[in-house]
Amino acid sequence: xxxxxxxxxxxxxxxxxxxxxxxxxxxxxxxxxxxxxxxxxxxxxxxxxxxxxxxxxxxxxxxxxxxxxxxxxxxxxxxxxxxxxxxxxxxxxxxxxxxxxxxxxxxxxxxxxxxxxxxxxxxxxxxxxxxxxxxxxxxxxxxxxxxxxxxxxxxxxxxxxxxxxxxxxxxxxxxxxxxxxxxxxxxxxxxxxxxxxxxxxxxxxxxxxxxxxxxxxxxxxxxxxxxxxxxxxxxxxxxxxxxxxxxxxxxxxxxxxxxxxxxxxxxxxxxxxxxxxxxxxxxxxxxxxxxxxxxxxxxxxxxxxxxxxxxxxxxxxxxxxxxxxxxxxxxxxxxxxxxxxxxxxxxxxxxxxxxxxxxxxxxxxxxxxxxxxxxxxxxxxxxxxxxxxxxxxxxxxxxxxxxxxxxxxxxxxxxxxxxxxxxxxxxxxxxxxxxxxxxxxxxxxxxxxxxxxxxxxxxxxxxxxxxxxxxxxxxx
Numbered sequence: 001x002x003x004x005x006x007x008x009x010x011x012x013x014x015x016x017x018x019x020x021x022x023x024x025x026x027x028x029x030x031x032x033x034x035x036x037x038x039x040x041x042x043x044x045x046x047x048x049x050x051x052x053x054x055x056x057x058x059x060x061x062x063x064x065x066x067x068x069x070x071x072x073x074x075x076x077x078x079x080x081x082x083x084x085x086x087x088x089x090x091x092x093x094x095x096x097x098x099x100x101x102x103x104x105x106x107x108x109x110x111x112x113x114x115x116x117x118x119x120x121x122x123x124x125x126x127x128x129x130x131x132x133x134x135x136x137x138x139x140x141x142x143x144x145x146x147x148x149x150x151x152x153x154x155x156x157x158x159x160x161x162x163x164x165x166x167x168x169x170x171x172x173x174x175x176x177x178x179x180x181x182x183x184x185x186x187x188x189x190x191x192x193x194x195x196x197x198x199x200x201x202x203x204x205x206x207x208x209x210x211x212x213x214x215x216x217x218x219x220x221x222x223x224x225x226x227x228x229x230x231x232x233x234x235x236x237x238x239x240x241x242x243x244x245x246x247x248x249x250x251x252x253x254x255x256x257x258x259x260x261x262x263x264x265x266x267x268x269x270x271x272x273x274x275x276x277x278x279x280x281x282x283x284x285x286x287x288x289x290x291x292x293x294x295x296x297x298x299x300x301x302x303x304x305x306x307x308x309x310x311x312x313x314x315x316x317x318x319x320x321x322x323x324x325x326x327x328x329x330x331x332x333x334x335x336x337x338x339x340x341x342x343x344x345x346x347x348x349x350x351x352x353x354x355x356x357x358x359x360x361x362x363x364x365x366x367x368x369x370x371x372x373x374x375x376x377x378x379x380x381x382x383x384x385x386x387x388x389x390x391x392x393x394x395x396x397x398x399x400x401x402x403x404x405x406x407x408x409x410x411x412x413x414x415x416x417x418x419x420x421x422x423x424x425x426x427x428x429x430x431x432x433x434x435x436x437x438x439x440x441x442x443x444x445x446x447x448x449x450x451x452x453x454x455x456x457x458x459x460x461x462x463x464x465x466x467x468x469x470x471x472x473x474x475x476x
Contacts, residue, residue, distance in 0.1 A: 001070045001105065002431045002459050011043070011054055011062035011078070012036035021069070023453065025438070025462045025474045032471040034463035038436045040064045041461065042111055044076050045102055045430075047086070054078045068430070074102070106423075106430045107131055107389070113419035113449075114437045121408030124415075128400040128407055129157035131422060133387035144378065145371055159379050163398020166375035176368040183361045186354045193351045196344070203348045206341040214335050221326045228325055231317035238314045242307065249303040256295050260288060389425035390418065412441070416449045424456055435462035450476055 006019040014036050026034040039050035044064040055062040060080040067073050071092070077085035088098035095101045108127055109116055116124060136158045142148055151171045152164045164170055267285060271278050379395050392403035400407055402418060410418065423433045433453060438446050446464075453460045454476065466472075 001068050001072065001428065003066055004069050005065070005067040006041065007063070007065040008037065008040045009063045010056040010059040011040045011064055012051060013056055014040065015056065019461070019473075021459060023450075023458075023460045023462075023476045025450075025464055025476055026471060027464045027466045027474065028468045028471045030465060032469065034465070034471060035436055038434050038461065038463055041066065041434060043078075044074050045106060045111070047076065047099060047102075049078070055080060072105075105428065106432070107425075109419040109422045110430070110433045112436055113416050113433060114435060114440055116419060117412045117415045118440075121406065124407045125398075125400055126157065126160065128390075128393070128418075129159050129395070129398075131389040131425075132157065132159065132383070132393075132395075133389075134158055134382050134385070144374060149371070158382065159395050159400075160398055162375045162378050162382075166372045167398075170372075172368045172371045172375070176365050176372070179361050179365045179368065183358050183365065186358050186361070190351050190354050190358075193347045193354075197348055197351070198341070198344070201341070201344060201348060203345060203352075206338060207345055209338045209342070211335065211338050211342065214331065214338065218328055218331050218335060221328050221331070225325050225328075228320050228323055231320035234313050234317035235321045238310060238317075241310055245303055245306045245310070249299050252299045253296060256292060260292055264288070390421050413445045413448055416441070416445060417452060420449070420452050420456060420458060423458055431458050433458055433460045435460055438462045438464040439466075 002021055003019075004021040006017075008014050008017040010016075012033075014033055017033075017037060019037075026037055028034055041064065043049055043054065044066050055078050061077055062079075063075070063077045065073070065075045071090055073087070073089045073092075075085070075087040079085065086098060088095045088101060108130070116127065119127070138148055138154065141154075141161070145165075148154075149165050149171050152161055154161060156164070165172065167173060264285070271282075376397075379398075383395060390402065394401045394404070402410060402414075407415070407418075419433060423429065423431065435449065438449075441449065450460070450462070452458075460476075
């Protein structure tokens with residue numbers, strides 16, 4: 001699609017200017033209206049006035065009319081005190097959605113390739129990426145990632161969006177760093193806890209271990225052992241205690257015998273001295289035997305009673321002393337171990353909770369890694385189906401490459417050639433390029449650019465500042 005007619009009236013200081021489909025270079029000094037022609041054409045195509053004042057001073061309406069060899073007609077008028085007029089027709093019929101239609105027939109590179117060469121690499125990258133046609137919206141993003149990743153400028157080209165999503169300062173990367181830091185911290189805590197927990201620690205065993213019951217078992221055994229020890233002692237001391245009982249009896253009887261003998265001697269003496277009392281003394285003498293017998297029977301009875309009690313203890317002791325003592329070493333060792341093991345239960349439980357946390361965090365980190373990898377691989381998938389406007393254009397880490405070179409690494413001449421290639425990338429595009437400020441290019445690059453446009457059949461309108469006070473039009 002080529003322009004066959006351009007008519008400018010009362011716009012940007014131009015009273016009236018007509019151009020045909022030829023490529024031209026507009027020259028002259030500043031203020032002669034060179035850039036005004038370019039700005040008027042841009043206004044027609046973009047509806048974006050290039051200056052605060054569009055209508056020529058003293059006039060009430062300014063107009064720019066463009067016609068092409070495909071039957072496209074663009075008529076845009078700026079009016080004082082009235083709504084602007086706009087008509088975009090194809091083959092005499094108004095186009096539906098005219099502004100969107102116009103945006104589809106040209107690229108920003110066509111409107112100012114010289115300015116493009118002076119942009120920062122980041123700005124150049126953005127413009128090149130915007131040339132890649134891929135239909136997407138936030139629903140597409142949500143389908144890919146299951147969510148709308150935060151902290152991303154979604155007004156950018158999709159490839160820049162994906163690059164921001166996977167970037168090191170992006171949400172997923174930062175979130176994964178936070179998760180991995182939590183994992184490292186918890187692992188350090190676990191390691192610190194684990195060093196004090198015995199190897200092969202059986203938490204379930206020690207958690208359910210009834211230490212009180214074991215202590216009761218130990219006490220029962222100890223009491224039983226004490227009874228056995230006491231029985232053995234009783235058994236071993238039986239003969240001695242029996243002899244003690246016999247000695248008590250014999251001593252008591254002997255004492256009574258001595259006392260009775262003394263009393264007898266005393267009475268005999270008394271009989272001799274007290275004849276008068278002999279009868280009485282004789283009677284008393286006769287009762288001494290019975291009295292001794294009573295005492296003897298009493299002491300014998302006590303002896304038998306003590307012996308019976310001793311025999312009973314002996315029988316009980318003999319039965320119990322035959323039993324073996326129960327060894328409490330193993331049970332006591334088990335209890336001691338249980339007490340030690342139970343000390344670790346709280347820390348062990350804390351460690352297990354942290355291990356479970358680590359598993360969840362690891363899954364979360366893997367999920368974030370998956371999102372990052374997805375953002376890294378999607379550009380390749382997009383480029384398989386997207387419309388690529390220039391041969392040799394690829395994208396790596398969000399950076400456009402032309403035959404493997406970043407756009408910022410291209411020479412000015414190569415960048416200008418790129419602008420020409422973009423203008424020719426689609427047959428339905430407007431085959432026009434506006435070169436405002438050609439004097440900013442070296443002579444070699446300017447001539448090379450003009451020649452490339454002519455060789456490619458691309459219409460161009462260029463401006464170049466000279467010393468002439470008049471606007472001059474050179475057909476090339």
